[in-house]
Amino acid sequence: MQQADQNSPATVEETMAVALTTTRSAQALLDEILAVVVADNPGMHLAAGLLLEIKAQQKMVKCAKDAALAPFKRAVAQISSVFVAPTSLLSTGEAHLKNQIQAYRGSAAEQHTRMLSTAETIEDVAAAVEVLPDRPDGLSERAQWRWSVGNAADIPREYYILDTQRIDREVRTLKGALQIPGIQVIRDTILVAKPGRKAP
Numbered sequence: 001m002q003q004a005d006q007n008s009p010a011t012v013e014e015t016m017a018v019a020l021t022t023t024r025s026a027q028a029l030l031d032e033i034l035a036v037v038v039a040d041n042p043g044m045h046l047a048a049g050l051l052l053e054i055k056a057q058q059k060m061v062k063c064a065k066d067a068a069l070a071p072f073k074r075a076v077a078q079i080s081s082v083f084v085a086p087t088s089l090l091s092t093g094e095a096h097l098k099n100q101i102q103a104y105r106g107s108a109a110e111q112h113t114r115m116l117s118t119a120e121t122i123e124d125v126a127a128a129v130e131v132l133p134d135r136p137d138g139l140s141e142r143a144q145w146r147w148s149v150g151n152a153a154d155i156p157r158e159y160y161i162l163d164t165q166r167i168d169r170e171v172r173t174l175k176g177a178l179q180i181p182g183i184q185v186i187r188d189t190i191l192v193a194k195p196g197r198k199a200p
Contacts, residue, residue: 015068022061029053051193101139108133 029050038047108131115128149155170178171185178185 018064018068022057022064026057026061029057048193051191052195055193056195105133 033050033054036043036047036050038044111131112128115131116125119125119128167180167183170180176185176187
């Protein structure tokens, strides 16, 4: 297992100390912010400065959290990777055995049906019953329902789902030029705070 980064907290206690420090700093900043009322231009500039401070502290908190989590994420990835092979092998074995058992049971059921259809005596019926497989301990069956498309044109409208990810991508790319029947493209204006950026 790899060691933690030099800049990341080495212990849970140090991580908690960092979190406590950032929490106190965030609380102090929030107390200052909640007292701000923007009623004039100087007040707006004060709020803008505090907003930039918020963004700076958010970035600092994220960096501290990522640094603390990094060695654990690497460890989880490494541990998970070593179990991929046995998991895959066992899944392959499971699928093979299930297919074999189901194929045998299906073949036996077909043979049973054929034998019953031609049975003329009690002995013939008994022989047909005899070919049916028993149920091994630990195995059971349950219904598993699935579906497939028959005629797409017959599917009721309420079962269709919008491809919202595609619409989002096209809105970001084409913006106001995008035209999709039934879809309204809306332009919102939001504030973006980036420390160091000069006002236009």
